Amino acid sequence: MVESIHKSIRIEQRQQGSYFYIPFEVSTGIKRLEISYEYNSRSGEQQDIQNGIFIARPEINIIDIGLIAPNGEQIGASGSDKTHFFVSEHESTPGYQAVPIIPGIWQILVGAYKIHPDGVKVTYQIMLEHKEGLSLYKGDLHTHTLASDGVHTLEELAWKAKRNGLDFVAITDHNQFVSEAALAGLAGVTMIPGVEWTHYQGHANFIGSSRPYDGIFAANSLTEVQAKFESARQGGALISINHPFDETCGFQFNLSQLPFDCLEVWNGPMRESNLKAVGYWHQLLCAGQKIPICGGSDYHRDTPFIFLGGPTMGVYAQSLGMSDLLDAIRSGHSFITFSPSGPVLELHCGEAILGDSVFWSQNKPMNIIADGLLAGDVVRVITANSSEVLFKAPADGRLEIEYGMQSPGFARVEILRAFLPGLPMLPALLSNPIYFDTA
Numbered sequence: 001m002v003e004s005i006h007k008s009i010r011i012e013q014r015q016q017g018s019y020f021y022i023p024f025e026v027s028t029g030i031k032r033l034e035i036s037y038e039y040n041s042r043s044g045e046q047q048d049i050q051n052g053i054f055i056a057r058p059e060i061n062i063i064d065i066g067l068i069a070p071n072g073e074q075i076g077a078s079g080s081d082k083t084h085f086f087v088s089e090h091e092s093t094p095g096y097q098a099v100p101i102i103p104g105i106w107q108i109l110v111g112a113y114k115i116h117p118d119g120v121k122v123t124y125q126i127m128l129e130h131k132e133g134l135s136l137y138k139g140d141l142h143t144h145t146l147a148s149d150g151v152h153t154l155e156e157l158a159w160k161a162k163r164n165g166l167d168f169v170a171i172t173d174h175n176q177f178v179s180e181a182a183l184a185g186l187a188g189v190t191m192i193p194g195v196e197w198t199h200y201q202g203h204a205n206f207i208g209s210s211r212p213y214d215g216i217f218a219a220n221s222l223t224e225v226q227a228k229f230e231s232a233r234q235g236g237a238l239i240s241i242n243h244p245f246d247e248t249c250g251f252q253f254n255l256s257q258l259p260f261d262c263l264e265v266w267n268g269p270m271r272e273s274n275l276k277a278v279g280y281w282h283q284l285l286c287a288g289q290k291i292p293i294c295g296g297s298d299y300h301r302d303t304p305f306i307f308l309g310g311p312t313m314g315v316y317a318q319s320l321g322m323s324d325l326l327d328a329i330r331s332g333h334s335f336i337t338f339s340p341s342g343p344v345l346e347l348h349c350g351e352a353i354l355g356d357s358v359f360w361s362q363n364k365p366m367n368i369i370a371d372g373l374l375a376g377d378v379v380r381v382i383t384a385n386s387s388e389v390l391f392k393a394p395a396d397g398r399l400e401i402e403y404g405m406q407s408p409g410f411a412r413v414e415i416l417r418a419f420l421p422g423l424p425m426l427p428a429l430l431s432n433p434i435y436f437d438t439a
Contacts, residue, residue: 001129001130001132002127002128002129002130003127003128003129003130004125004126004127004128005024005125005126005127005128006123006124006125006126007022007024007108007123007124007126008121008122008123008124009022009110009121009122009124010119010120010121010122011063011110011112011115011119011120011122012115012119013115013116013117013118013119015112015115016112016113016114016115017112017113018112019109019110019111019112020110020112021068021107021108021109021110022107022108022110022124023105023106023107024105024106024107024108024126025104025105025106026070026101026102026103026104026105026106026128027103027128028103029130029131029318030101030103030128030129030130030131031088031089031101031129031130031131031318031319031321031324032086032087032088032101032127032128032129033086033087033088033101033106033126033127033128033129034084034085034086034087034126034127034129035065035067035084035085035086035108035124035125035126035127036083036084036124036125036127037063037065037083037108037122037123037124037125038083038122038123039061039063039120039121039122039123040060040061040120040121041059041060041061041062041063041080042058042059042060059114060114060116061114061115061116061120062080062113062114063080063110063111063112063113063120063122064077064078064079064080064109064110064111064112064113065077065078065079065080065082065085065108065109065110065111066078066108066109066111067085067087067096067106067107067108067109068106068107068108068109069099069102069104069106070102070103070104070105070106071104074109075087075096075097075099076092076093076095076096076097077095077109078093078095078096079111079113080113082095087099087101088101088319088321089101089319089320089321089322089323089324090190090319090320090321090322091185091188094185097184098184098185100321100323101128108124108126110122131318131319131324132318133318134316134317134318134328134333134353135316135317135318135319136314136315136316136344137167137168137314137315137316137317137320137325138165138166138167138168138309138312138313138314138315138340139161139166139167139168139169139170139190139309139312139313139315139325140161140166140168140169140170140296140297140299140308140309140312140313141170141172141205141207141240141264141294141295141296141313141329142170142172142196142205142242142264142267142295142296142297142298142299143157143169143170143171143172143296143297143298143299143308144171144172144173144174144196144298144299144300145157145171145173145178147173147176147178148173148174148175148176148196149174149300150173150299150300150301151300151301152301154171154178154182154183154186154191155186155187157169157171157299157308158186158187158189158191159187160308161187161189161308161309162187162188162189164307164308164309164340165309165340165341166189166308166309166312166340167189167190167320168189168190168191168192168315168320168322168325169189169190169191169192169308170192170193170194170205170207170208170296171183171191171192171193171194172194172195172196172205172207172296173195173196174195174196174198175195175196175197175198175217176195177193177195177210177211177212178193178194178195178210179193179210180193180210190320190321190322190325192207192208192322192325192326193207193208193209193210194206194207194208194209194237195212196242197217197228197232198217199217199219199225201251201252201253202241202242202244202249202250202251202252202253203242203243203249203251204229204239204240204241204242204251204260205238205239205240205242205264205296206232206237206238206239207237207238207239207240207326208236208237208238208322208323208326209232209235209236209237211235212228212231212232212235212237213227213228213231213232213235214231222253222257225253225258226257226258229258229259229260230259233259238261238262238326238329238330239259239260239261239262240260240261240262240263240264240294241255241258241260241262241263241264242264242267242298243264243267243273243274243277243298244263244264244277244280245273245274245276245277245280246267246273247273250273261292261329261330262291262292262293262294262329262330262332263277263280263281263284263291263292263293263294264277264293264294264295264296265277265278265280265281265293265294265295265336265430266278266293266294266295266296266311266336266427266430267295267296267297267298268297268298268305268306268310268311269305269306269310270311270338270426270427278293278427278430281293282382285384285410285412285433286384290332290357290435292329292330292331292332292334292355292432293332293336293430293432294313294329294334294336295311295312295313295336295430296311296313297309297310297311307339309339309340310338310339311336311337311338311339311342312336312337312338312339312340312342313329313334313335313336314334314335314336314337314344314345315328315329315333315334316328316333316334316353316354317333331355331356332354332355332356332432332433333353333354333355333356333432334354334355334432335354335413335429335430335431335432336429336430336431337428337429338417338427338428338429341372342372342428342429343370343371343372343373343377343415343428343429344370344371344372345368345369345370345371345413345415345429345431346367346368346369346370347366347367347368347369347413347431347434348366348367348369349364349365349366349367349434349436350362350364352434353434354431354432354433354434355432355433355434356434356435357434357435357436357437358434358435358436358437359436359437359438359439360405360407360408360409360436360437360438360439361438361439363404365402365403365404366381366402366403366404366405366411366434367400367401367402368381368390368399368400368401368402368403368413369398369399369400370398370399370413370415370429371398371399372398373393373396373397373398373399373415374393374396374417375393375394375395375396376392376393376417376418377392377393377415377416377417377428378391378392378393378415378416378417378425379391379392379393379399379401379413379414379415380413380414380416381403381411381412381413382411382412382413382414383405383409383410383411383412384409384410385406385407385409390403405436407436408436408437408438409435409436410433410434410435410436411433411434411436412430412431412432412433412434413429413431414427414429414430414431415427415428415429416428
């Protein structure tokens with residue numbers, strides 16, 4: 001839905017050289033704001049008959065424009081150069097910041113630079129695009145640039161992400177912050193600031209903040225480590241525990257002593273340490289914990305087995321804005337697939353989707369929709385009590401099937417694939433669960 005607001009003002013010549021404001025109210029749930037304006041800027045055009053050319057007459061009115069957020073911050077100003085601009089969290093017209101469209105009183109900044117003696121009427125059209133439903137976005141939550149031990153610049157990584165079919169990328173260099181300003185406007189991909197807090201006893205990504213903690217990364221006690229995590233949590237960063245069973249840099253801290261949002265169970269190519277992480281996560285689910293999973297390529301450079309988007313997060317979010325993406329990941333509204341071209345999954349139970357909770361007593365079936373299957377793929381549902389194969393694909397295609405929960409708990413989906421002849425089947429997709437709670 002698009003909401004339209006019309007504003008019209010008259011500026012007199014005595015106001016020339018002054019600035020003033022036009023307030024307008026923005027409600028919650030807006031993902032994009034567009035403003036256009038028009039006025040009589042010239043007295044018209046005349047034709048020089050002798051030379052056969054058009055000569056533009058001088059400007060008689062010049063009206064500048066800018067945009068102010070509810071907190072008083074200047075979002076942008078473009079003089080009289082642009083008669084139309086837009087702002088959203090993930091992209092904006094050059095000269096304007098890409099920011100969330102927060103509710104409150106926004107203001108158009110009006111600059112009366114030049115006004116005709118007769119005055120001038122200026123009309124403004126404000127278009128507010130509401131967030132409606134969820135869309136699927138694909139991205140990589142774990143990448144490195146040459147600021148740490150990667151080989152690409154930020155811009156090169158953004159362009160590579162776009163070529164690989166990704167909608168968003170989190171920059172998580174080792175113990176190196178990246179500013180949101182440095183990420184702005186790169187290649188049409190939502191670039192998310194982050195850092196991989198890298199310690200001898202474990203790694204964690206703090207995603208969504210350009211400075212999740214003050215001071216240096218080094219920590220020599222649990223209290224100092226906890227302070228880093230608490231600071232990141234209070235600052236709104238998404239915290240993921242990275243590759244907890246990696247052979248060389250597994251996570252050795254006690255997870256019960258640290259705040260975190262999700263567990264990275266799929267890091268780079270599927271291998272034994274990832275399968276151990278999936279097993280550990282399953283144990284936590286069986287113990288009643290509702291912990292979302294995430295995955296990322298841990299991309300540094302291309303190798304025969306490592307590529308940007310390997311694996312890929314499939315995230316159901318309200319927009320490509322960073323805050324909507326991270327909120328969706330925190331909520332478990334996501335799955336992990338082996339690449340941007342991997343299979344896609346939808347889980348529904350009534351209005352609930354991946355990561356949501358419903359009452360088991362309502363006894364609604366879970367709807368499973370899997371697309372992008374290849375012949376031989378196996379789709380199975382895993383609960384605390386069983387691992388049930390629902391379907392083995394006889395040919396490439398799509399699956400729609402219902403699954404009924406026999407008891408409270410959780411249900412998640414895995415898609416298994418034999419990637420090479422003779423090799424065992426490995427996960428091509430892992431989903432977050434839907435939780436079936438007792439009333």
